[in-house]
Amino acid sequence: MSTQLKDMLTSVAEEERARVDAAHRDGDTDAYVRTIRPRRAARRAGVAAVALVGVGVAGAGYLALGPSGTSLDPAVETPTPTPAALVSDPDAVAGEPGWTVADVVISPGVTAMTAAEAVGAAAADSVACGSLESFAALAGGTDASVGAAKNLGAFVGESGAATGVRLRSFESVEDAQTYLGDLESIAGRCVTDLEGEGMQARASRIALTGLPGEAVTATLPAGESVWRLDVHVIGADAVAIVTEPGADVAALDVIAAWVEGAVG
Amino acid sequence: MARTGEAAGRGLTMNRWQGVLDTMIRERRGALVGYAYLLAGDRPTAEDLVHDAIIRTFTRARRLDDPRAAEAYVRRTIATQFLNGRRSRAVARAKQHLLVERDAPPADQTAGENAEVTRALGLLTRRQRACVVLRHFEDLSTEETAERLGISTGSVKRYLHDALAVLREELRGLDGADDREDAGVRVVAPRGGRR
Structure with missing residues (x-):
């Protein structure tokens, strides 16, 4: 049956391949390059993402590109951002230009991937795992009207994988503690959901040796690596760190650097 | 450059x-x-x-x-x-x-068969479909399929079992015992035939 099924699937895929090849003989490489290049530049250099008109229109796919890439033409006129030089400032602390951890300078505006993007279907299907995205953004909580989180950017090392950092000051220590408790609960449910799929994940509330405050850390499997979320709270101040699989800068180093800058 | x-x-x-x-x-x-x-x-x-x-x-x-x-x-x-x-x-x-126009006559036999396969795949859940495609089209092993989808090998086998039962029922010519090693997928008598 395997052979029969393989033949059937191949026939379907082949029919589609032939149709696409016939419809796109000219290729659209230029249009893709114009779309991707500024994004790469932004990701590498921390330049804010450029608006890309006509890209990713729901349901349109790259049919929207057309052989001549007409629907992407607005992007052609969008200037590719000049990568701002990322200059390390050894005296900079979290939130200041040039903040450097583990020899990597922070790239403003860059965000790390979500759990669903890194882990895949199992995380995407879990409401609890999906909620980690909000905690990674330090969103919500009892005092949602104040203390909006600030995205500092991400440390993007040689691997290209990012370690994203956000800061937030809660209205009170109690609010921060409640937030951490909520995260602990949600992360635990995410772990349970993933374990139901046969995956090994971890979540725990911890105090880091030698550092004030406490943290909740969630580690989810992503291929041969892991995706990790750390939220560390000192008093009413919190830092959230998302570590993409294979990232060069470890969350603990970022926390230590943040604490050093925060408490001197 | x-x-x-x-x-x-x-x-x-x-x-x-x-x-x-x-x-x-x-x-x-x-x-x-x-x-x-x-x-x-x-x-x-x-x-x-x-x-x-x-x-x-x-x-x-x-x-x-x-x-x-x-x-x-x-x-x-x-x-x-x-x-x-x-x-x-x-x-x-x-x-x-x-x-899929079920009642529309196919342009040719291959197109008709492909529409039938597509229709049958459409009856599967997303995960079932993904398992079928990765396992039987991409030729990944059960373990590779599980790793790719971020689920356990047991889940892959379960999804494949259920998916193949549906496909076997829906697609004429797709019958016989499954010869893949993963298929603890023991499928009972195929009923075959189009509806």
Whole structure:
């Protein structure tokens, strides 16, 4: 049956391949390059993402590109951002230009991937795992009207994988503690959901040796690596760190650097 | 700096990743859409998946100098995005009636058979479909399929078992015992035949 099924699937895929090849003989490489290049530049250099008109229109796919890439033409006129030089400032602390951890300078505006993007279907299907995205953004909580989180950017090392950092000051220590408790609960449910799929994940509330405050850390499997979320709270101040699989800068180093800058 | 393909002809100087992208767009996009079509079941969604996956892959990856590795990344992203179900679910549902006209006579026998296969795949859940495509089209092992989808091997076997039972019932000519090692997938008497 395997052979029969393989033949059937191949026939379907082949029919589609032939149709696409016939419809796109000219290729659209230029249009893709114009779309991707500024994004790469932004990701590498921390330049804010450029608006890309006509890209990713729901349901349109790259049919929207057309052989001549007409629907992407607005992007052609969008200037590719000049990568701002990322200059390390050894005296900079979290939130200041040039903040450097583990020899990597922070790239403003860059965000790390979500759990669903890194882990895949199992995380995407879990409401609890999906909620980690909000905690990674330090969103919500009892005092949602104040203390909006600030995205500092991400440390993007040689691997290209990012370690994203956000800061937030809660209205009170109690609010921060409640937030951490909520995260602990949600992360635990995410772990349970993933374990139901046969995956090994971890979540725990911890105090880091030698550092004030406490943290909740969630580690989810992503291929041969892991995706990790750390939220560390000192008093009413919190830092959230998302570590993409294979990232060069470890969350603990970022926390230590943040604490050093925060408490001197 | 390399100049490659059509874009080079227009005077664009290419980085290495652009050369790989050019190769992929010109030589492999059709195959990628075919792959995505098996997962998604309709053309707009399949093309959307490929479009997004290419942009994601080439935006994020730092080193892209091997076309085969790049294609593997794109395929992985297609499957992940498909399972994430962003945007595509509603589109697929909305377009489904356009794709399969059960009562319409097929243009030729192959087209008719392909429509039947597509219709049958459309009866599966997303995960079942993904398991069938990765296992029986991409020829991944059970373990590789599990790793790719981020689920256990037991789940893969369960999804395949259920999926193959549906396909066997829906598709004429798809019968007999499963000869894949994973198929603790013992399927009972095929009922075969089209409805």
